[in-house]
Amino acid sequence: MSQLIQLKQRIKAIEVIKKITHAMRLISMSSRLKMIKLSENLHFFRDEITPLLCSLESAHSKADQNQSIQKNLIILIASEKGLCGNFNSIILHHFENYLKKIDLENYDFITVGKHAGDYLAKKDISIVARHDKLSPHHLDKTANSLYEFLMKHKNEYATVTCLYNKSKSFFIQQPCEFQLLPVQPQTSCNVQKNIDVEDYHWIQKPEDVIVCIFQSFIKLNVLAILSESIISEQSSRFLSMDSSTRNAENLLKKMNLEYNKIRQTKITKELTELISSF
Incomplete structure (x- = not known):
């Protein structure tokens, strides 16, 4: 017996x-759908603000950047928790290949997600800021922390680049690189939405308006990137828990x-x- x-x-x-894996599967799908709705709203807002930013840029020349700055910033985004299949291995493998092309002395690193922070700590790479929390509940707090850091130190870096995973489809996650700074809205300008800045009555100085819109544009990009990474993570977790x-x-x-x-x-x-x- x-x-x-x-x-x-x-x-x-x-x-x-x-029962646990089934519950996690349902939670992952629910979180993914919520983040997709948020991501769609963020992209819609960004698509609306981009033409205005492009028009303002063309109407008023932007201040020249300090060309003597050699330092660059990399923001590595992975997951906070595990049980999400090969999600972390995809972005960390891409990061390994990225490291081979750069000189570490000219780069600082920020990590988002516990797995990203732990990975750089194991490789003995110094981190200027670490954000272990990355979930739908902590999205705003993490995005605000990143945004405040970028606004405070934007003049210290020649470029700021994000490395993260993005869903190519529900079943395929692919690593992406996105340049946050310097802001380059021209690459995403929609020629069908040409805005005449003369139609607007500006109370503030044009330079102040440009700064305000640029800051909104950067914050939107930070939120969009983090939300896309979470969507990719939840897709991977659903597939893993379903299996x-x-x-x-x-x-x-x-x-x-x-x-x-x-x-x-x-x-x-x-x-x-x-x-x-x-």
């Missing part, structure tokens, strides 16, 4: 694991079948012994 008891305990343990749930179901079928066979064998043996005793 000890064999049956052990098998029954294993079945119960697998049933508990199956785990299906594996648990298949294992339960095999173990229940084995349990019933052993139980039936023992019952038959006991009946045979009982009959033979008469």
